[in-house]
Amino acid sequence: MPPHPASWLKPTPSGLYCLPGDFYIDPLRQVPRAIITHGHSDHARPGHAQVLATPETLAIMRARMGERAGASLQPLPYGETLEVGGVRVRLVPAGHVLGSAQVVMEHQGARAVVSGDYKRQPDPTCPPFEPVRCDVFVTEATFGLPVFRHPEPEGEIAKLLQSHALFPGRTHVVGAYALGKAQRLIACLRRQGYDAPIYLHGAHANLCAVYERLGVGLGALRPATAAQKAELKGALVLAPPSAVGERWGRRLEDPVVAQASGWMRIRQRAKAAGVELPLIISDHADWDGLLATIRETQAPEIWVTHGAEEALIRACALMQIRARALSLIGYGDEDGEEA
Amino acid sequence: MKPFAELLERLLFAPGRNTKISLLRAYFSARPDPERGYALAAIAGALDFPGAKAAALKQLAMANVDAELFDLSYDFVGDLAETIALIWPAQGDDPPALPEVIERLRAAPRPAIPALIEGWLNRSDPSTRLALVKLLTGGLRVGASLRLAKLALAEMGGVEVHEIEEVWHGLAPPYEDLFAWLEGRAARPAAGAAPVFRPVMLAHPIEPEDMGRIDWREFRAEQKYDGIRVQIVAGPQGRRLYSRAAEDISAAFPEILEAAAFDAVLDGELLVMREGRIAPFGDLQQRLNRKSASPALRAGFPAGIMLYDLLFEAGEDLRPLPFDARRARLEAWFARARPARMQLSPLIPFASAEELAALREGAREAESEGLMLKRGDAPYLAGRPKGLWWKWKRAPLSLDAVLMYAQRGHGKRSSFYSDYTFGVWSEAGELVPVAKAYSGYSDEELNFIDRWIRNHTTNRFGPVREVEKTLVFELGFDGAQTSTRHKSGVALRFPRVLRLRLDKPASEADRLESVRRLIR
């Protein structure tokens, strides 16, 4: 009888801890040994001694945190296996952002998968999520309510392009998180034929450069900060959501304020954010994506890290799958990185 | 249905009037008849589907969704129609056309309606589903107003909006004759035959800097009565009583219609009058916003009209005549017709601006809000032409503001939405909050307002409801000061609700600039 993962994988105030491997996954506090699923700041925090992650995630961490990314950084490419104190560790694509990985752990014949953040929609900037059969599947539930069904991103990008055609003189400012969302939007725009230069807020330029270095082509990009007002007339500008509402966004003349996020599905959220053009584009699994993934892993037990745990646990009960909330505090709320 | 759903969605999020108008214009120009006409009817609130209610739609949704998941979702979303639209499990890409929806609903027997709706929801994407649910339940509150739609139509046709207003009441969905005219394919639909509303002439408030510029000798003065401005249209085709916002309020004032045994269009102030004496506005409020008037109500609060102007007499359009000439015609007509329940608003003689100022201050509380000044040589023009009519209100420290947000009160009123945030119009054409106010109304009024808020909520933020921006209140206050609490940068001192102004469209609430001028 293989040991149930509950006996060797434990939620602690510092995050999920693997006893036999003596490491934390996406630790919330500084720890000696960390495995990082992806570069978002609520998962990749600075100051750990040893960090194991995909080479792409390590590159992103270095670009964001410099020296503080960790004392020693060990890359583990997708698919390769590493023994860590009696635990076989493998990183498998999570489809969330470039470098994002599920952590697959095997210990004495039992297998647990910590998926970090993930999505099931296609994303031209990163490899797709691969479901792995396991005994315990640890999932997020950011959009764990049946009202969240993300439409195809093509349609949302088309909305942006249509608005751009309808208001050719107005600058379209799209609020998008700096890591992942911004690059995905640019790549999707390129695929749908938009080849004019895209203007970037300073926060985005750095990470776009990392993506390009890692082989994700993004086309002509320009700094919005250095651009003349006239040059931005009718242009597409990407900025962090927080900057769109601020002075930075208002500096532009009569902009169309768009925002790309799964929350845009709910009108009052979109209106409260002062958004004129909501684009429902998310890097998290929607309701159907969560349920499909849970089924594909064939896991008899689901642990929910963060989001709308209550509803997802109810849905698992309806599918006769055991489920519990880990109630880890600290994911999904870090400087609005999520969604 | 999809283009209409897209329009609604963009209107909801459009930040300013001008954007909304261009969205509406683009839609009306691009879409064919009869779809665009039905869309216009939906925005105008001219459609009603008695067989489709929110509760029935919830039942449809619940048939396929776990109750606990539905409740968790409803908690999160906060709006029933939106929850239904989003949680609907099927997903299609072949939504019905808007005319199909309307025509089939009109033809279907009531028991067949739920299945019809279910089929449509299955065929639709989420934003179309939301448009459908809102259309069916009459909840099409999307920040689109009929006024903006008319402005968009005016732009589209290169005509003045009052030209549309004039024919509007003679038109019916899907308004093909209206579009044919706007596109130059047909003549303007006739307005003359039916008892239609004529756009009213409005006054500018006198600001201190205007005082020196006014040539007082050119103006005639009247009391500014404290009732609601109305238009009586009577003739062989019928009789109507319209509010100044072109709303047909005939049914609530049968005694006025009875008294309108003539062939004329008159401009006046609707008041409660007992033996020729004007009652306070509160009395008139008992009569407003009702579908009918019981004999007891009519006896207790008898309606009458102070006549200001004569626009048509026996089919003759007097509007191009100067005020003095119209006034002479009005007096002559009144002497002959002697209509019951109506009086002539007397002209107030004055020799100087000083005398006028004294008259204004002496205006009696209940009867008058101040003075109206009208240029003797001015024709009757639609809208608010500059410099022809002035209103000179008695108390400077009151203003008309629009209800934006409401919150439940405390104690005795904890189950009512009794704490309000009010806004006025900024230079950019946006409503910006300037005051929070409570109190100042009777329990009966509170009941009405509370119900109104529940029925006109557009958003919820925790305990706060955002409402459709259409309800106007007159606020009294002691002054204005700069404020960091409000986005407008100003706040009223000691604001209180003086009364509801159901007769006022939100677009005519006060402007931020006039509030700023009061900052000491």
Ligand SMILES: [Zn+2]
């Ligand atoms: Zn993430």
Ligand SMILES: [Zn+2]
């Ligand atoms: Zn996260």
